[in-house]
Ligand code: SF4
């Protein structure tokens with residue numbers, strides 16, 4: 214990988230970043246070992262995971278969902294896996310245990 | 323009034339300690355920010371600068387901080403905005419700065435710092451040796467050792483020109499002997515501010531903190547990026563070797579005083595050389611002529627620019643002699659040779675396949691007295707080392 218990246222003579226000195234807002238280009242998602250998976254059926258749309266996520270990796274989307282009991286939600290919560298680093302805070306904070314942390318790579322039995 | 327023709331004013335020297343000479347240099351360079359810890363181990367450098375500011379002779383911001391760690395941190399912030407920034411320290415102060423030394427060079431902030439070199443505790447010593455700067459030699463700062471108050475004044479001016487050069491952008495340390503030089507008064511010629519600023523115009527750091535053009539300085543660099551950014555410092559150091567020489571030559575043309583990046587005194591026809599720096603070099607200069615009369619053909623290689631190390635020049639000089647004796651004023655405990663400078667010369671000799679004997683001498687630790695007769699002994703030892711090999715570092719003057 215490193216051979217495709219610019220060399221010392223092509224880089225701005227001192228690691229100075231001249232383009233503001235470029236942290237979007239830094240995908241922290243590849244740090245993850247466990248990934249959060251939200252069970253839309255259990256989720257009560259309380260927004261706590263959205264509040265607690267330190268990487269703003271929980272996204273609120275306008276996607277309707279009707280659960281088996283017939284309750285209709287106008288929004289849903291999803292995970293942006295490009296930036297979710299798998300810390301598990303969302304799963305810890307979810308009051309109804311709707312988030313499960315599952316291994317990125319399942320061991321083959 | 324009718325002009326009677328231009329009378330060129332003769333420059334009269336001022337009686338200045340090296341500390342004061344450095345303060346004058348910062349005034350004549352019109353520095354913008356001085357950030358310093360104001361009490362011991364601070365020297366009178368910043369006291370004199372404070373006088374200049376209070377008298378209205380220098381329009382600069384003096385930042386008093388609670389530690390040298392903060393002094394250099396504040397200097398980095400100031401330099402990052404493009405300000406011409408100076409700080410000064412000594413001994414424990416330099417040691418306390420150590421973490422920030424690497425940040426200043428890594429962020430490429432062109433700070434100039436004077437260091438009145440002193441021993442490091444414990445036991446507590448307020449006296450002179452070179453332990454402080456030798457401990458900081460791998461921090462990617464350009465390092466000068468100067469031998470007189472005049473050279474200190476001149477080198478601070480050269481240092482700002484070098485540090486602020488857009489090809490270099492590394493911080494510079496100008497170091498000299500604590501007490502022996504810092505508090506000793508010598509004649510010093512100072513220059514007019516206009517002339518100094520013409521020689522070393524302020525060239526603000528090309529990338530700087532500016533709300534109109536925002537940048538991020540000192541970010542995290544993961545393993546894909548860190549190595550290249552450190553390698554840029556390697557290249558900048560290499561360029562500094564060429565640039566420092568050019569700047570000194572230009573300085574000589576402008577002000578009539580030049581030093582080169584090292585000095586070879588009585589080197590022609592010498593069979594052995596002593597490598598020394600700062601005040602020891604000055605003392606040796608007074609001794610060598612009379613030692614030659616007695617038949618000791620020993621020259622002096624005075625170290626002035628230490629980082630970057632003038633490898634090629636030294637190689638050519640060493641090639642012509644049978645022996646060198648390297649005086650170290652710091653100890654590298656447990657090292658193959660306990661004289662850190664001797665080790666560097668040793669590696670140069672073996673790398674270049676040079677055929678000469680090297681003798682490592684540690685002397686003047688904690689300002690242990692070294693007078694003429696001691697230097698005569700070292701000259702004799704250097705002479706003897708042409709035909710005799712001393713494998714171990716000699717701790718001159720210690721009671722065993
Ligand atoms: S695991 Fe951590 S980073 Fe990922 S969505 Fe949950 S709280 Fe955010």
Ligand code: SF4
Pocket residue numbers: 251255256257258259260261262263290306307308309310311312
């Ligand atoms: S914390 Fe749990 S219940 Fe609340 S929105 Fe997030 S996933 Fe749904």
